[in-house]
Amino acid sequence: MIHIDEQPWREMLSHAEATYPNECCGVMLGAVDELKLVRLAVPLENVAEGSHRARYELAPEDLLRAEHEARTRGLDVIGIYHSHPDCDAYFSETDLKNSCPWYSFVVLSIYDGRFRNANSWLPDAEQTKAEKEEMTWPKS
Amino acid sequence: MAKILIPTPLRQYTEKQSEIQIQGATVGEVLTALTTRYADLRKQLYSDAGALRSYVNVYVNDEDIRYLEKDKTEVKDADTLTIVPSIAGGSTLVEDAVATELTKEEILRYSRHLIMPEVGMEGQLKLKNASVLLVGAGGLGAPLGLYLAAAGIGRIGLVDFDVVDHTNLHRQVIHGTKDVGRKKLDSAADRMRDINPNVKLDLHDVALTSENAFAIFRDYDIIVDGTDNFPTRYLVNDACVLLGKPNVYGSIFRFEGQATVFAYPGGPCYRCSYPEPPPPGLIPSCAEGGVLGILPGMIGVIQATETVKLIMGIGESLVGRLLRYDALEMRFREYKVRRDPECPVCGDHPTIMQLIDYQQFCGIPQQVTNSEPLKGELDVTEVKQKMDRGDSFVLIDVREPHEYQIASIPQARLIPLGEVAKRLSEIDPDAEIVVHCKSGGRSAKAVEILKQNGYKNVANMRGGILAWSDKVDPRVPKY
Numbered sequence: 001m002i003h004i005d006e007q008p009w010r011e012m013l014s015h016a017e018a019t020y021p022n023e024c025c026g027v028m029l030g031a032v033d034e035l036k037l038v039r040l041a042v043p044l045e046n047v048a049e050g051s052h053r054a055r056y057e058l059a060p061e062d063l064l065r066a067e068h069e070a071r072t073r074g075l076d077v078i079g080i081y082h083s084h085p086d087c088d089a090y091f092s093e094t095d096l097k098n099s100c101p102w103y104s105f106v107v108l109s110i111y112d113g114r115f116r117n118a119n120s121w122l123p124d125a126e127q128t129k130a131e132k133e134e135m136t137w138p139k140s
Numbered sequence: 141m142a143k144i145l146i147p148t149p150l151r152q153y154t155e156k157q158s159e160i161q162i163q164g165a166t167v168g169e170v171l172t173a174l175t176t177r178y179a180d181l182r183k184q185l186y187s188d189a190g191a192l193r194s195y196v197n198v199y200v201n202d203e204d205i206r207y208l209e210k211d212k213t214e215v216k217d218a219d220t221l222t223i224v225p226s227i228a229g230g231s232t233l234v235e236d237a238v239a240t241e242l243t244k245e246e247i248l249r250y251s252r253h254l255i256m257p258e259v260g261m262e263g264q265l266k267l268k269n270a271s272v273l274l275v276g277a278g279g280l281g282a283p284l285g286l287y288l289a290a291a292g293i294g295r296i297g298l299v300d301f302d303v304v305d306h307t308n309l310h311r312q313v314i315h316g317t318k319d320v321g322r323k324k325l326d327s328a329a330d331r332m333r334d335i336n337p338n339v340k341l342d343l344h345d346v347a348l349t350s351e352n353a354f355a356i357f358r359d360y361d362i363i364v365d366g367t368d369n370f371p372t373r374y375l376v377n378d379a380c381v382l383l384g385k386p387n388v389y390g391s392i393f394r395f396e397g398q399a400t401v402f403a404y405p406g407g408p409c410y411r412c413s414y415p416e417p418p419p420p421g422l423i424p425s426c427a428e429g430g431v432l433g434i435l436p437g438m439i440g441v442i443q444a445t446e447t448v449k450l451i452m453g454i455g456e457s458l459v460g461r462l463l464r465y466d467a468l469e470m471r472f473r474e475y476k477v478r479r480d481p482e483c484p485v486c487g488d489h490p491t492i493m494q495l496i497d498y499q500q501f502c503g504i505p506q507q508v509t510n511s512e513p514l515k516g517e518l519d520v521t522e523v524k525q526k527m528d529r530g531d532s533f534v535l536i537d538v539r540e541p542h543e544y545q546i547a548s549i550p551q552a553r554l555i556p557l558g559e560v561a562k563r564l565s566e567i568d569p570d571a572e573i574v575v576h577c578k579s580g581g582r583s584a585k586a587v588e589i590l591k592q593n594g595y596k597n598v599a600n601m602r603g604g605i606l607a608w609s610d611k612v613d614p615r616v617p618k619y
Contacts, residue, residue: 094228
């Protein structure tokens with residue numbers, strides 16, 4: 001189970017809505033105990049080639065920097081978030097084929113520039129399926 | 141000893157350690173030593189076949205070993221190794237399985253392609269792995285559907301909500317006489333499946349709108365514009381630019397047609413050439429202006445050719461060139477079209493980032509769903525009643541003489557719209573006047589002209605001679 005604190009949640013929402021109609025992406029830092037707790041969201045650049053309307057890619061260098069950043073703050077990288085403009089918060093075939101089983105993948109569904117729903121996914125090592133992870137966030 | 145940093149999720153395999161000192165002269169040696177010490181970690185980093193998993197990147201200090209000497213990259217004592225996953229994705233729903241071979245049946249079917257080195261197995265597989273969306277299954281959609289299915293495009297989407305009618309048959313050769321009354325999608329799909337059952341067809345039985353365009357376009361490599369109206373043409377263009385997908389464009393008018401490729405990286409888009417739509421009514425549609433039945437065949441086949449060339453990456457595409465064809469002169473002319481850096485959608489500082497209301501953009505009033513007659517309009521049955529009662533009024537037909545030859549109302553006097561203003565002396569200003577045309581558009585303009593010239597008692601016959609044929613006299617042919 002994963003919970004996202006209010007501040008990182010606001011950060012992720014505004015990033016996703018501001019990037020609409022393109023996809024945004026970033027990392028979630030926090031701590032893993034009995035549950036995963038996201039305490040900081042770091043928006044990163046979408047470096048996918050071509051249109052970002054239905055694609056995202058993280059630069060490994062950015063992920064590397066995020067790892068270092070997490071270490072200096074005493075946090076861990078626990079997940080990746082990205083947005084799905086004008087479609088639901090499913091884990092697409094493209095998401096699965098470019099995923100990594102080490103993290104929670106939070107997908108934010110944005111319709112017409114406004115947040116609609118979010119899900120967290122846990123892909124397997126062979127990139128053949130992803131399980132939905134229970135997720136909570138501050139509802140307001 | 142080099143230091144290796146372990147990302148959080150993997151620490152459960154390294155006895156919770158985040159940094160490990162390991163001996164080794166190369167990256168390969170360090171990783172082997174690491175995964176020997178922590179056997180469970182091996183499964184995370186390597187596939188069963190023993191290769192580093194596709195999502196595992198290894199950095200020596202701040203350099204990716206893929207750009208150094210991979211696992212042979214030298215490691216010194218003070219170096220820090222970091223394991224970083226590569227992560228990407230996107231909302232694209234359909235990621236078709238990539239075909240790597242053709243079946244025996246396909247090899248036979250495509251043999252005349254395969255023996256040309258420009259196509260070959262490689263090109264034919266590209267076609268098989270491609271997806272193309274045809275917007276419209278009408279005049280241009282007909283040859284496009286036939287030839288793209290025959291060429292072996294793996295997946296073809298069709299967007300259309302129309303029904304086949306008799307006036308389509310002289311040009312929309314994908315539909316037959318037996319198909320009149322059927323959905324164009326069903327009729328086209330039957331024909332395409334018959335030509336090539338290997339093609340997967342997606343049928344989108346909707347009108348393309350700003351609300352659904354992204355969702356429909358998203359799953360195709362190339363969009364082919366076979367539309368017949370300006371709002372949809374701008375919509376297709378903008379959606380292609382915003383999604384980064386090429387727009388293979390074609391349009392037809394009477395004896396002339398044009399084709400090019402818009403929204404290709406670096407090339408122009410439709411708006412670069414036509415920033416503003418023409419005023420509504422200035423450029424007649426096929427229904428109003430007519431079209432040589434063969435013309436869409438020519439233009440659609442050019443679009444189909446450009447589509448397969450783009451997919452295979454061969455030849456010289458029409459990007460940056462507008463090809464115009466004149467069937468009467470039987471001549472092709474080519475015009476350069478350039479990307480406009482000031483273009484509002486594909487320029488350097490775009491102002492259009494989302495789809496807009498294209499009906500409004502093109503100045504087309506919201507469709508009136510109310511079928512009540514407007515003020516100053518008469519229904520065809522009312523006009524008939526006036527005739528039957530022997531009312532004294534003048535019925536004026538403002539169509540062209542060649543249309544009058546096709547169908548006419550005996551009591552009507554022919555004064556083509558373009559001559560109305562010059563022939564006012566022939567029209568009694570005190571008479572009650574009713575004006576008609578084919579469907580009511582031109583007669584509305586004539587009513588305006590007459591009113592501006594002081595005629596007080598003027599009415600438009602709603603729905604024109606088509607409505608007359610429907611409701612009053614079925615012997616009058618429709619055209």
